[in-house]
Amino acid sequence: MQRPAIEPTKRWQKSPRRFGSYLLMTIIALFSLFPIVFMLVTALKADEGQILREMSTFAAFLPTGELSLQNFRDVFERVPFAQYLINSGLIALTIVLFGLVVNSLIAYALARMQFRGQKLLLAIIVALIIIPFQAVAVPLLLIVNQLPWFDGRMTWLDSYHVQIIPFIADAFSIFLFYQFFLNIPKDIEEAALVDGASRFRMYAQIIVPLSRPVFATVAILQFLTHWGDFLWPLMVVRNPAVRPLTVGMQAFFGQMPRQWGDIMAFATMVTLPVLIIFLLFQKWFVQSVASSGVKG
Amino acid sequence: MKRPWIRSFSLLVCLILAGCGATATPTTLPITSTIDANAGAASGTVTLWFHSGQGAERDALNATLQAFAAKNSAIKIEAIELPEGAYNDQVNAAALAGELPCLLDFDGPFVYNYAWSGYLQPLDSLIAAEVKADFLPSIIQQGTYNGKLYSLGQFDSGLGFYANKALLEKAGVRIPTLAQPWTRAELDQALSKLKANGLQYPLELKMNYGRGEWFSYGFSPFLQSFGGDLIDRSNYQKASGTLNGAASVEAMQWFQSLFTNGYVNPKPAGDTDFAEGKAALSWVGHWAYPDYAKALGADLLVLPAADLGKGAKTGMGSWNWGITSKCANPAAAAEVLSFIVSPEEVLRMSDANGAVPARTSAIAKSTLFGDGAPLNIYVQQLTNGVAVPRPITPAYPVITSAFAEAVDNIVAGADVQTELDKAAQKIDADIEDNQGYPVK
Numbered sequence: 001m002q003r004p005a006i007e008p009t010k011r012w013q014k015s016p017r018r019f020g021s022y023l024l025m026t027i028i029a030l031f032s033l034f035p036i037v038f039m040l041v042t043a044l045k046a047d048e049g050q051i052l053r054e055m056s057t058f059a060a061f062l063p064t065g066e067l068s069l070q071n072f073r074d075v076f077e078r079v080p081f082a083q084y085l086i087n088s089g090l091i092a093l094t095i096v097l098f099g100l101v102v103n104s105l106i107a108y109a110l111a112r113m114q115f116r117g118q119k120l121l122l123a124i125i126v127a128l129i130i131i132p133f134q135a136v137a138v139p140l141l142l143i144v145n146q147l148p149w150f151d152g153r154m155t156w157l158d159s160y161h162v163q164i165i166p167f168i169a170d171a172f173s174i175f176l177f178y179q180f181f182l183n184i185p186k187d188i189e190e191a192a193l194v195d196g197a198s199r200f201r202m203y204a205q206i207i208v209p210l211s212r213p214v215f216a217t218v219a220i221l222q223f224l225t226h227w228g229d230f231l232w233p234l235m236v237v238r239n240p241a242v243r244p245l246t247v248g249m250q251a252f253f254g255q256m257p258r259q260w261g262d263i264m265a266f267a268t269m270v271t272l273p274v275l276i277i278f279l280l281f282q283k284w285f286v287q288s289v290a291s292s293g294v295k296g
Numbered sequence: 297m298k299r300p301w302i303r304s305f306s307l308l309v310c311l312i313l314a315g316c317g318a319t320a321t322p323t324t325l326p327i328t329s330t331i332d333a334n335a336g337a338a339s340g341t342v343t344l345w346f347h348s349g350q351g352a353e354r355d356a357l358n359a360t361l362q363a364f365a366a367k368n369s370a371i372k373i374e375a376i377e378l379p380e381g382a383y384n385d386q387v388n389a390a391a392l393a394g395e396l397p398c399l400l401d402f403d404g405p406f407v408y409n410y411a412w413s414g415y416l417q418p419l420d421s422l423i424a425a426e427v428k429a430d431f432l433p434s435i436i437q438q439g440t441y442n443g444k445l446y447s448l449g450q451f452d453s454g455l456g457f458y459a460n461k462a463l464l465e466k467a468g469v470r471i472p473t474l475a476q477p478w479t480r481a482e483l484d485q486a487l488s489k490l491k492a493n494g495l496q497y498p499l500e501l502k503m504n505y506g507r508g509e510w511f512s513y514g515f516s517p518f519l520q521s522f523g524g525d526l527i528d529r530s531n532y533q534k535a536s537g538t539l540n541g542a543a544s545v546e547a548m549q550w551f552q553s554l555f556t557n558g559y560v561n562p563k564p565a566g567d568t569d570f571a572e573g574k575a576a577l578s579w580v581g582h583w584a585y586p587d588y589a590k591a592l593g594a595d596l597l598v599l600p601a602a603d604l605g606k607g608a609k610t611g612m613g614s615w616n617w618g619i620t621s622k623c624a625n626p627a628a629a630a631e632v633l634s635f636i637v638s639p640e641e642v643l644r645m646s647d648a649n650g651a652v653p654a655r656t657s658a659i660a661k662s663t664l665f666g667d668g669a670p671l672n673i674y675v676q677q678l679t680n681g682v683a684v685p686r687p688i689t690p691a692y693p694v695i696t697s698a699f700a701e702a703v704d705n706i707v708a709g710a711d712v713q714t715e716l717d718k719a720a721q722k723i724d725a726d727i728e729d730n731q732g733y734p735v736k
Contacts, residue, residue, distance in 0.1 A: 052504075052566025078351065138392065145393040157395055234382050235389035238345070251348045253381025 037061050039271065042264035046070045051260050071265035078262065080240060081269065084248040089273070091163045091244060092226040096219050098168040103218065104211070106169070107177030108203050112189070122178070128171035134231065140166060141235050158239040167226060173218045180214035181207060216284040220277075227274055245270050338628040339370035343397035345387070347380040347615065349649070356648035360641045364632060371628045391415050398623035399632055403509070404438050404449070404613030405686040405696070411441040412690035412733055416618040418444035422630035430639070434612045434678045435654045437685050442735050448633065449616030450642045451651035454582040454674025455514065455683075456610060457599040460592060463576035467493045471597065474676055478602040480550070487559040490576045497561040499554065500575040503707070504564045511700040512686065513611045514579065515551065520684050521604035522547035526699055527723065532689040533732050535723035539699070540716035547604070548702075548712045555707055562707050581611075582651055582674055589670070598673050601682060612683035614651060652678060690733045694726040 038061055045051050046068040054060045075081055109115075110122050144156040144166070156162035189202050197205075208215070230246040237243050249270070252263045278285060344361075348354055354377065361373055376397070378386050384406060390396050396415060410416050419439075428436065428445070432452055439447035464471065467489040472478045478486065490498035502510060516526055524544030527535045538544065554560045561569065570578035571591035578584065588596050601610040617636060619629045635641065639658040646653040646662055652674050653659045664671045677683050687695055698719040705715045727733060 049566065049568055052568060054565070056563070056565050141389060141393055145395065155393075155395070157393060234385055236393075238376055238378060238386060238390065238395075240376070247379060247382060250379030250381030250383075253379075254347065254349055254383075 034061060036271070039264050039267050042260060043071050043268045044068070045261055048259060048261055055260075071259075071261040072269070074259070074262045075266050075269065079248050079251050079266075081245075081248070081266070083240065084243055084245045085269070085273075087160070087242055088227060088244040088246070088270075091160060091229075092223050094160075094164050095167045095226045096222045098164070099170055099173055099222050100215055100219060102168050103170055103173040104177045104208070104215070105203065107174045107181055108207060110174070111178050111181035112186075113199070125171045125174050129175060137231060137235060140232075144236065157236050158242060160242050162236045163229070163233055163242070163244070166232075167222075167229075170222065173222060176214055176218055177211070180211055184210055213284070216281065220281060220285055223277065224274065338625065338631045340625040340628045341372045341374060342399055342623075342625060342629050342632050344373055344375045344632065345378055345397045345400040346375065347383040347401060348377045349380060349615070352648040353645065356645045357636075360636055360644060363641070364635045367635075368631070371631060373632060394622065396620040396622060398625060398629040399617060399619055401615050401617050402447075403615055405692040407439060407447045407616065407618065408441045408688055409690040409693055410618065411444075411446040412735075414621055416446045417621045417623070417626060418446060419448065419619060419630070419633075420445050422619065422626060423448065423634065427634065427637075430655045430657050431637075432652070432654055432656065432659075432675075432678055434683055434685065435616070437688075438613045439616060439618075441688060447616040447618040448637050449614055449654050450637055450645045451614055451649065451654050452612055452678055453513075453614045454610075454652050454671060454677065455517065455580070455612075456601050456673065456677065458570060458578040458580065458584060458588050459597040459599050460570070460573060460576045461595045461597050463490065463493070463495070463573070464597070467576070472599055472602070474600045474673060474680070474682075477600045477608045480602065480604040483602045483604070487554070487557070487577075491557075491559060495574065495576055497559065497564075497569065497574070498576045499559045500564070500570045500578040500580070501554070501560050502567070502578070502580050503560070503562055504567055507700045507704045509696060509700075511703040512696040513613070514581075515703055516686070516699065517601060517609040517611050517684060518551055518604060519544050519547045520609040521601070521606060522550070523606040525687075526695050527687045527689065527691070529687065532687060532691070533727060535695070535698075535720040535727075536717075537720075539720040539723065540713065543606075544716055545713050548706055548716060550604070551703075552706050552709075552712060556709075582671060583649070585650055585664075585671060598670060600673055600677060608682050610677050610683050611686070612678055613686055691723060691727050691730070695723050698722040 041061060041063050042051055044063060044067045046066045050065045051060075054064075106125075110118060110125075144162050146154070147156050148154050149156060149159070149161070156165075184207065188206055192202050192206060228246060229244065233244050233247050234250075237247060240248075245266075249263075249266050252259065252266060346357055361375055364371075364373065374397075384402070387396070387400065387402060387410075391410075391413065402410065407416070423445070431448065434452050435449050436445065438449070438452075439445050459471075461471075464486075467486070469486040469489060470478075470482065472482075487498050502514065512526070519525055519539075522543045524541060524547050525538050528538045555562050569575040570584075571587055573592075578588070585598070601608040617633055619626055619633065623629050637654065639653075639655050639661075642653045642655050642658040643661055645651070646658065646665070650664065652665055652671070653662050659665050659675055660667075663669060665675050666672065686692060689695070702715040702719040706712055
């Protein structure tokens with residue numbers, strides 16, 4: 001016997017609570033989207049006066065008035081945006097790539113190898129997660145200022161590496177990898193051990209392929225964190241050749257009145273790469289966040 | 297066995313290491329100008345940092361550096377432009393790391409903190425006395441700490457009322473002069489009349505600038521005109537008793553009444569109320585003049601600060617230049633600085649950003665600030681003692697942030713005495729933490 005189809009209206013009537021929860025979710029979604037809509041719409045408005053007039057009204061979210069790409073052109077005229085974009089991308093990607101290798105190897109050692117002080121090391125790494133970067137920023141600045149580099153300079157300031165190396169090893173990433181590796185059954189590795197495989201080979205050929213979700217999680221979280229890094233580059237970088245987007249944007253926060261159109265055009269161009277990456281890896285992102293229990 | 301990812305990773309490591317090595321060499325971008333010049337007493341390289349202000353300001357400074365290059369080849373300038381929004385933080389971080397350049401610019405009141413911290417060296421022996429004598433007294437006052445001159449600026453600032461002549465006349469409000477500024481009663485009455493004449497918010501206080509240096513620069517003259525101040529200036533050791541004293545409390549209660557009486561919009565949607573004729577008065581600095589002149593034309597009046605009880609008071613101070621204490625070549629840096637603050641270059645900058653030229657010889661040639669010119673009133677305020685420097689103490693960064701927070705809360709309706717007590721305590725605690733900022 002064929003079950004009669006339930007009409008959508010009846011379904012709503014059947015569970016008015018569902019309607020309520022959808023309404024609530026829609027409102028929350030809109031609330032989260034409003035700032036992005038505001039940013040995109042403001043970036044397109046050519047008239048600075050109009051932006052200011054509409055700032056605290058609903059019209060700020062609507063593409064009204066004269067729309068153009070003038071604000072984007074202004075950004076390229078006022079600052080070397082492309083250079084900043086390359087810098088930010090290079091720094092964030094390098095941290096992610098090196099970080100994946102270094103942190104997963106540390107975590108693998110902690111999860112699988114027996115050595116003296118293993119538990120203490122793990123406890124220290126977990127403890128490091130709770131120390132905010134701001135607390136160590138100044139001592140770190142004083143240290144990197146005294147470190148030599150291959151070109152003979154006696155400081156790391158004003159370079160790419162000063163923005164990359166301190167962030168490659170990351171306690172939280174190690175912890176995520178460690179948690180994930182613990183849940184992988186040891187049997188496969190034991191079989192490989194019997195066949196004479198080395199520890200590194202087991203890591204590279206067994207653990208890594210089985211751990212894609214956690215690699216994706218760490219990569220995405222690290223990329224987002226370091227794409228938005230501000231405090232550290234602010235402290236260590238003066239040369240525009242190695243200046244990232246976040247610090248470069250400060251050129252727009254100077255004298256009054258502020259050009260909000262330009263600021264929003266800049267912000268749009270900073271946000272777009274992250275949005276694109278998110279959309280491309282959306283499946284991985286959702287999966288990995290769910291599997292690792294990470295809350296944003 | 298194939299291990300392509302190991303090979304790819306090794307390649308990436310090599311590429312990145314090569315990249316990092318390459319970037320350590322200073323790179324020259326369009327805005328990092330390296331200038332070679334032709335003749336002069338001193339020689340060598342001078343590193344220079346400046347904030348990226350308005351486009352016109354930046355262009356004027358670049359033109360100045362190029363003009364220097366054309367005249368002097370012995371000194372090479374390595375200039376780096378830093379984003380203005382983060383300028384002070386970057387300077388502080390660089391100072392901490394001992395990486396300051398030879399010559400840099402900074403906002404006026406920071407000079408005392410920098411000088412006290414030992415970042416700057418005195419300019420007295422580097423700048424000729426006759427050159428110093430040509431500067432506005434306010435510039436010398438701003439740059440002097442503990443009896444020594446630490447900084448010189450290309451320009452000063454002007455602060456006062458802009459007024460819409462048609463709206464004032466319609467409401468029957470007297471046009472004040474420097475000799476006869478508005479009294480407190482007159483100003484209150486004017487606001488009341490203008491409001492009665494249909495203006496929802498007759499006075500604009502640029503609240504849209506938000507909490508920041510504007511609150512201290514723009515509103516502390518009200519305190520001073522009531523007889524109060526941000527700190528006891530006799531020894532700069534205590535804010536309690538002054539900032540939360542009777543005169544300051546009365547001043548801020550009056551200030552709060554501007555909002556409770558509906559004379560000022562606490563949350564303006566934009567920057568254009570005065571230009572659009574929605575407000576008859578605007579309390580703001582010289583930088584608003586070009587837009588206002590364009591919007592109001594002959595109806596625009598530039599008026600002096602009001603006398604709220606203890607004399608008319610207004611603000612002063614702007615960005616200025618100093619030579620750092622670790623500069624290896626102060627003679628060359630002084631030569632560059634002398635050129636930057638030469639009358640021609642001062643005028644070039646003033647024409648670009650509309651600020652008060654720092655030198656009397658440049659003022660005489662200025663079409664905006666010379667005798668009888670529309671903004672000459674600012675020069676008179678700066679030279680006749682109406683303008684008050686911001687507190688000459690290394691504690692200024694704390695003073696300005698504590699006062700700005702108090703202003704923000706007072707505007708929102710908080711109790712004036714409580715807010716000023718809090719601000720005074722915060723300032724006193726900082727001074728105490730620094731052992732009274734003893735002169736080293």
